[in-house]
Amino acid sequence: MRYLYYPGCTLKTTGKVFDDSIKELSKILEIELVELPSWYCCQAIYTSLYDTPSLLLGPIRNLIETQKEDNKLVTACAACYNVLLRAQDSYFKDAILRERIKAYLEEELKNKIKIIHFFELLEEKIELINSLIKKKNDYTLAFYYGCLLTRPKGIALFSNDVNPNRFEKFFSQLGFKVVDFAFKTRCCGSYLTYTVEEAVRECVEKIVVSIDEKVADEKECLILTSCPLCQFNLENYQNKYKIFYFTYFLLSLIKGE
Amino acid sequence: MGDIRIGVYVCHCGSNIAGVVDVKRVVEEIKKMKNVVVVRDYFYMCSDPGQDLIKKDIKEYDLNKVVVAACSPRMHEPTFRNTLKAAGLNPYLLEMANIREQDSWVTEDKEEATKKAISLVKIAVLRASLLEELYEKEVSVTKRALVIGGGIAGIQAALDIADAGYEVYLVEKEPSIGGHMAQLEKTFPTLDCAACILTPKMVEVTQNKNIKLLTYCEVEEVSGFVGNFKVKIRQKARGVNPDLCTGCGSCAIICPIYAPNEFDKGLSYRKAIYRPFPQAVPNVFTISFKECVLCGLCEWNCENFAINLYEEDKIFEIDVGAIVIATGYEEFDPRLKPEFGYGKYKEVLTGLEFERILNASGPTFGEIKVNGKVPKSIVFIHCVGSRDEQVGNPYCSRVCCMYIAKQAHLVKERLPDCKITVFYIDVRAFGKAFEEFYTRVKNEGIIYRRGSPSEIYKKGDKLIVRSEDTLLGEIIEEEADLVVLGTGLVPRKETLELAKKLKLSLSADNFLLEAHPKLRPVDSNIEGIYLCGCCQGPKDIPDSVAQAKGAASSVIALFNKGKVTIEPIQAFVREDYCSGCHICEGLCPYSALEFDSEKRVMRVNEALCRGCGVCPSACPSGAIVMRHYADEQIEIQVGGLLWEE
């Protein structure tokens, strides 16, 4: 299958590991990812001011670009995923907002674009992945969802589950031990790392403690993430557990490293 | 048919109508109309002199149609129908024009209001010329009632109807009656022991000759109408002959299969052949075939040969004249709020589970223990699953505030050193002696903190409850050995199915809807079916009992009267036109249309039809006609409005 792929700014720079592993994985799994031509900043956060629709122009412009070629768009960065989804949702829900946004743009977004998280593609290929994995290690995996993939309700990927566990299911189907810890959808502290460092430290500590509760031997446990922001904060403010992007982890399994 | 002679009466309604509408002008305009013999106006048409005016005119002018232009027909149509009846005219030859609610009350411009009044009266006169005589029918009532649900509400309703001398079937789907009340320890605010006040009533049910108790039964199907319901009932296979079983329990002793005890909310075990609790009524054992492996040990051990392992469900039919629904509630499932960790941590209990723990005949015989240890601190949480739009329950469950206060009090009594913290949003102590009880509980040293906890997680062997004290404005992380969730009340799934079968209306919160929230609180939308207890909305025991008594007296009133009148405003099928396509059948909300397989046409069951008008508008061949609202009767009104002379 051929998909349009929206990397976003971070995956091109500080999150390059994530981007590279996605590209390599998709090559192995025969998923053709084509970068969206002339992609544009997703505007980093979803802002919802009644009187300033310009705050949503970025994501909507990207979706208009997509619409020229396809009706699907794959992203992996949790922030881009969240902003694109929410912007599109309010664009189609709120008629007044839609008219205001249209006033800024030459073209209009006609139909809903299906915004797909890269993980959803992997879910479909689980059998292939299972057959490709050369060496299985006996790590325990703690998947940290974070906020952007799980909220708001009814929009984000895992938001309709009472207790999200699709990642856990995925990895336990690959034969791994997974832990279900209480704070897996809690905030990592996000950009407060610049302004109120102790708040982020506290957030990360809480997450780590709640993993501790479930894991007997911390050396045997890895934290997996799918968000460059979480990855950064969890890497920076704790050194108890090793932490990887889930795509990087899968790739290293397939490569047998 | 001879001449049409119409009399028109325009009411002033004091200044209600005459203050805005120029009544004299209306009278003058209407006088010009064809077929109109007499037009009068009067201050209060509904008063005695007003009605006499109409009666006199009917005789004097030999009127055969009457139009009253006054208030809404909802208000006085029955009044004027009686006037016509008294004057010897068929009451359905009356037509009302609503020139108060639909005109004078909502129009400020006097000129416009008068014009509108003239049009409204005009079309009423046009319609009146086409009205036909209709006759009410009376049907006799089967003087036997069915009560569905054997909780405290159902028991009370059955007892009251039986005491009035009428036969009652009491259907309960569990092996014993008693319902949720049987599971409780003490009742707020008086601290009466629930069993002490309930079990005598349960025994009374078995002793009352008029009550036929049908336990372990379910209602399969209901057909018919007020006074004449036919109900199919499924007697689930119980495996034990209730007439032979003495309740000695030798079968349960020998049974090798264990299963979670539903009565104890799964906190203890029962055998596959069991009695929910020792005071069960009837005192008979039941085999749960879900778990039973048919080993036959119980059969062999039973001295009275009461056990039949190969029994099958039986279905039988009963005829009743009225139905009381008392199916009760279900406890909210806190798994839908995963942040509270219910199901994950076994130290988190629901309100009803904790009630069983407190109960002297419960799984721990009233000892409060968690993992074998006496808890040093307990946290109670209000409003779990109520007042919460995230889980779709915006309503207040009405009992949680007080049952938590009661449970906290009982804990304090048994474990004086235990630290008890209650997290609340608002304490609603609205009932009689509730506020006094709440004050008493607070005075006992139980800490009430205002705030709704957001999550419960484990740290070591302690649970941490994270909340804000909204009065202090600070975040607190309260340690606890045991957390009790004040779970709310939600409608039973079975009740929803029953509502579908009986075509009962539901309110927005999915509880059964009463006919009028204030004036008809025990009637359902279907005549002859009454509601009581928590199936209609969350309520405490006194309210349930009061409502049960209300429902029972409605049933008794119906039976005493012995007859029901059926309003003749109904649909009827012109057989020559009907093709028997069945389209109307599925649309009828009252199941009043049935297929006549001999004539191959549809037929309206006059006892069921409520004259809603759905079928005539849906009939593709125009075969169905609404009496009193026939097409031509409506068309002439519309025409009168559109084509001014």
Place this chain on the structure above:
Amino acid sequence: MEINILEEFLEVCDEKIFRCINCGVCSASCPISKFMELTPQRVIFYLINNKEEVLTKNTIWLCASCLNCQARCRKDIDFSRIADALRHIYLREMAKRKLLSELEIDKIKREVLVNSPQQLFIALQRKFVYY
């Protein structure tokens, strides 16, 4: 500053703040409410009572829009949108005095600035800078 905060708020945000029953579940679910001068629940309470001090409290700068409170709010109120709106009201008010940013870039640690994903930094600017 002297403004009618409630009026300004209702102009830019349609969140149904008057439905709030002040249960405090937002404050309790917020992972950083400990660091706030006013808990989210109190922010709404201040707002409803038209207290403009709400703008000078650090709460509005701390909310990172993780939506944990929105997911648990009994009345379906999204606090992140309220914080968003208040931030913008503040920034617009300050912009009138030619102060365009609330951000003190010099105070940010250099190694954090260099290593962090730039998405994070853009998000920060989107929240703290007038535009």
